[in-house]
Amino acid sequence: MSAPKKVVLAYSGGLDTSIILKWLQTEYGCEVVTFTADLGQGEELEPARAKAELLGIKPENIYIEDVREEFVRDFVFPMFRANAVYEGLYLLGTSIARPLISKRLVEIAAETGADAVAHGATGKGNDQVRFELAAYALNPDIKVIAPWREWDLTSRTRLLEFAEQNQIPVAKDKRGEAPFSVDANLLHTSSEGKVLEDPAVEAPDYVYQRTVHPEDAPDTPEFVEVTFEKGDPIAINGESMSPAEILTKLNELGGKHGIGRLDLVEGRFVGMKSRGIYETPGGTLLLEAHRGIESITMDRGAMHLKDELMPKYAELIYNGFWYSPEREMLQAAIDKSQEHVSGTVRMKLYKGMAQTVGRWSENSLYSEAHVTFEEDAGAYDQTDAAGFIQLNALRLKLLAARDKRNKG
């Protein structure tokens, strides 16, 4: 790979990506464009502008954008249509944000004539894979620079020295090492590393940042109604909202009731297992509600197929293959299944739990006429079941007859 001339850096404004910024300038002598996105991580973005300017970035090379609506509409919601969970439990909060960031990096590279993009993910994790697969899928000729895999700043001490040598201001509370590493966006907050590295030991309370402790949640349940249209939530308690507003509101509700905490050991794409603490308050409510509305509006055949496809779909997102033909094939199937997934779900929120307690829809396939224990006025003919069972049993009978014959 020839040396990059102009690089678009995913820049948070924090110490690490500031060091990367400076390192790119000094190591490659290249022009740097910064991209700072508001994905709902809950941090001010404007300080990043000042910081970038301080580090010598030209104003026209500083991109600061609020992408929350795009994030939720084009990434989070399509994923929730699939009820995607990785390894049975993880709601993919970090995984789903990476493709959007890469997409903007590549687009900004095209706009600014940059030949490379750079990110601050380490060489051990999944995020490097997600950033880079997405970037290459969108521009096969882009260069991707992953300083953590390249440089020799392999300890905290070396990093701080580099910062000092390069006049990068270091906030006092960043001098020591953080007790764990955090990633956050509108969908979730993840924490991992350091104090969390022993999976036998319960995560300390201070790790949780976004949800109250269930023990501290209100002693009275709260009920919430989520309305869906074609698989996506469009209103809460009857009030229509934009995608990001919906997720924000669900986060607020879930966080208040201590909902959406997960302590997980998961298998990374790079081959090792890691332990993470995830908080996904709104997403947890959304999954429960989406399952609820599907339960009355989606046909069994469609639902079972969808359930079979889901693990593969979740794995693709986890592994960084959002922009792959197979993810798009699965999405086409999933989206097809959502055409009638409209209606409202009522959930009870209490002490860490969200449970569906009611659901209704104009598209409901639930037929009280058929299922009733009462007289059904001919809706269903019970004698049909005899033939249904006989023919489902026929192959089993033939198997059993063979075994009997051969043993006989």
Place this chain on the structure above:
Amino acid sequence: MSAPKKVVLAYSGGLDTSIILKWLQTEYGCEVVTFTADLGQGEELEPARAKAELLGIKPENIYIEDVREEFVRDFVFPMFRANAVYEGLYLLGTSIARPLISKRLVEIAAETGADAVAHGATGKGNDQVRFELAAYALNPDIKVIAPWREWDLTSRTRLLEFAEQNQIPVAKDKRGEAPFSVDANLLHTSSEGKVLEDPAVEAPDYVYQRTVHPEDAPDTPEFVEVTFEKGDPIAINGESMSPAEILTKLNELGGKHGIGRLDLVEGRFVGMKSRGIYETPGGTLLLEAHRGIESITMDRGAMHLKDELMPKYAELIYNGFWYSPEREMLQAAIDKSQEHVSGTVRMKLYKGMAQTVGRWSENSLYSEAHVTFEEDAGAYDQTDAAGFIQLNALRLKLLAARDKRNKG
């Protein structure tokens, strides 16, 4: 089908199966053998003996058996090795009990020279299918009688008249109709029908029979440790127990903390949707703990394959295909995956929730040496990731290059 001469009836001792017993005698003039099983439903069995005798069953034709250990060991545990959930949520508590009952019916038929078996499931539900598929798979020549599909006792009034005409004692509290229908065994209690038929309306509190209301559960969390060997739980809080003892203990713990309630609309095999309230306290703990121990002892490749197979496996059990070659194939794969799933999981129980907070095992695949944020002493070479990503990206790059070329 020629008329049955001797029938083994799945007999609970309750009013409905007593009516069936008498109806078999009068309709077919056949000898009846009763089979009453203790599956952990929490009812005395001996009254069934007296009742059967009262209805003219010969003592040698009365089978009363405690099958709890067999139920948990040979049916519940194998199923939980798969983390089986139907339609994302249902733990299959009723489904998994039916094959065992059918197996004993067919075995008793062989022992007693009976040519038929009979059950008390209606023509609308899944249980008739489960009973009958299992029976036919075990004996292709057995006759199965399903009185609810045959007789004309289609209303409560007619049933009670028949009981009266045949001197079947009717308890006072059985004169009116139950407000909902219940099935129970050591794994779960399910309730459905009548007051539960409108899926928009929250289930009334009195439906729940086995778990306290989360609001009434202890205000202090309780911690429990479950130890597994090859995928099956063998001890709780360090104390070794038999399969049925384990599940009994987990039920007690879960029930006390309001854990394992589910309000679900599901797709029946016979084609309609129904709404059920399920209480699976111990099973819910078991699933959580099993996932937890798998998370550190099971390889990612095995786990993801297992997750992909699970929906099919759950569907087979739900639909009644326990005794089918394809369920046995899946079981062989699942059991193979459990060889190293041994170790202990620590869970926190609180107000309806069970959450894994720690897990450890001699078989752990979690390698702190690899995953650490600290210096890893060469356990992992970060530069490997570059090649890993490049070759994973290659096909995506070739796709992108094609699109670029064709648009260019």
Place this chain on the structure above:
Amino acid sequence: MSAPKKVVLAYSGGLDTSIILKWLQTEYGCEVVTFTADLGQGEELEPARAKAELLGIKPENIYIEDVREEFVRDFVFPMFRANAVYEGLYLLGTSIARPLISKRLVEIAAETGADAVAHGATGKGNDQVRFELAAYALNPDIKVIAPWREWDLTSRTRLLEFAEQNQIPVAKDKRGEAPFSVDANLLHTSSEGKVLEDPAVEAPDYVYQRTVHPEDAPDTPEFVEVTFEKGDPIAINGESMSPAEILTKLNELGGKHGIGRLDLVEGRFVGMKSRGIYETPGGTLLLEAHRGIESITMDRGAMHLKDELMPKYAELIYNGFWYSPEREMLQAAIDKSQEHVSGTVRMKLYKGMAQTVGRWSENSLYSEAHVTFEEDAGAYDQTDAAGFIQLNALRLKLLAARDKRNKG
């Protein structure tokens, strides 16, 4: 089911469906509408009109239609996009025609105010299921009459008597029983029953009707080029043709070279196994060519996913679930995968075999630059493979290390 008043009958003009026609009139006293479709079965349709008139059908109640283009365009081609084969071998020639016939039956019922449709499939086979599931999926209130399951004309003798009593002309060659049963359309000819019932015995030569014996095929190979656009064939040897023309031409080529014969024992949806002789000359060429063009234009990830989905897709079509949400979901995924499946495949036809010998496309993903054994000018960096392997191996190493440790 109340008696039908007006029935649309799938009418071939042959003896059996003529008897059905008359039976419907006499049994139900209902008005009959006949629908006779040209699906490419190679029979004149106009005689059916005369026959229907003779049996008293009003001219406005006689529908005779050439549906070959619709059949190939909307049913055959979408199915071949999936490379669908049932049980590894069967190209679904009969299965795929049934939904179209049912669709027109239901549409004609709507046009003519009929409340029922009728078909001539027996109670043992798959076709009854396919006809009826499709009909119900398109109109949930339609009645379906399956005379073979209802009447008492259960022997050839009874049928002929009924024909005689009702002045239905019986061609001399129909007086005896056919030595096997045939179904044909533009995609295939199937033969089954009677002389074919022993699966150990080779099918006699006279069973084959559409393909020459490979031994009698030309001694010189012939080459053919098929051009695809988005997964569908659009030209043969450079000549553009309509869908039905393409399939007709492929049939001619395949038939001439003895291609597309299959002697199969298959598992019917109703639970028994049956043996069929299939001739699918054009379809066999189409499958080979489609696989060939996919091999250079479709990404590996998409192809492998498609291969995994295919058996389920084929099963759905075989079982009669063309009009089901899950088939439509799979179709959406499959169609998504075909967007770039354009280009040309060259095949060699010889003595029963069609083999791809060349393929080219503007959308080709094959990169000689990458794959070459020669110097590749940096297209591919072989050292990337080391990292790729290391990280793919990591989980296997961790497994092996555990086993070593635990044994040690």
Place this chain on the structure above:
Amino acid sequence: MSAPKKVVLAYSGGLDTSIILKWLQTEYGCEVVTFTADLGQGEELEPARAKAELLGIKPENIYIEDVREEFVRDFVFPMFRANAVYEGLYLLGTSIARPLISKRLVEIAAETGADAVAHGATGKGNDQVRFELAAYALNPDIKVIAPWREWDLTSRTRLLEFAEQNQIPVAKDKRGEAPFSVDANLLHTSSEGKVLEDPAVEAPDYVYQRTVHPEDAPDTPEFVEVTFEKGDPIAINGESMSPAEILTKLNELGGKHGIGRLDLVEGRFVGMKSRGIYETPGGTLLLEAHRGIESITMDRGAMHLKDELMPKYAELIYNGFWYSPEREMLQAAIDKSQEHVSGTVRMKLYKGMAQTVGRWSENSLYSEAHVTFEEDAGAYDQTDAAGFIQLNALRLKLLAARDKRNKG
């Protein structure tokens, strides 16, 4: 990776692996152990011994073994139980040999105290991955040396120079470059590269080495009967043989009739597409026969599940994951399905084609009594089909009713 001290080399005795042998000695100064296996590639092995000795290998460090029986019994047959084909067509002849070679390399390393193994696969292909994943899975601490990825002998000229400088004899016919690259074993011969690199151009005749041209095959068909036990072939034309004998005989028969040629473009695991010419005469017969015996002895449910699992299984073998928990899980399921797959298949071989024409078994599930077009004496009750269809249709009716209602 520290330098290896003693290396077990997969040694063919040919020029390339002789150069590797010498290069290992000179580059690493390490002791070399050679392993030369007879996998049925059709070459004398003893010359490899002389050659190794000439290159200074100690006699006790020269391992020459006939592993044909093990290869067929423990690798080829288990794979054929699955009917494994990669991307719809490739019978995995190269892929399945690699794990065995790696297994012996690792075992010999243990026996001889070697700390490394080495292979002669290039950095572009799948074989490097297969060799190395297998080695690491069997010994996590083994070092693997892949000279083609390391050295600078990147052209034919450089290689020959190195040979000359190191007194490695070069046969005259090896001075020029081969027009394509070949791999062979008892299952197949593959050819790729050079003259085969343009997938649009038909492979020249001289590429085929193991099968006659179909045009040159006998003009008279030959019939062969293959007998299976539990999924594996055990006899041909009634004569019992060992696994390797069976495959040898099938190769002879297939080769004589021009059967088993494949011209394929496939997706490599490393991300590029390549074109290969495969000859798998015996394997092609075996697949056809195995499908044939399964068709009468295997239940539909088992078969369809197996068909769904197959692409994943084939992909795992192709990608080098033979020694992975997920391949073992799938194998457990597949092997379970083969318990009754015993019996005999009769095939017709003619001009490139093998077609099943008869099959019989004591385990047959085919029931002429059920399927017959004649009177079936009550084996099957056609009225059962009505109920079977009604309940299969119910969910489709409910869907259609919803659509009607919502449009109405």
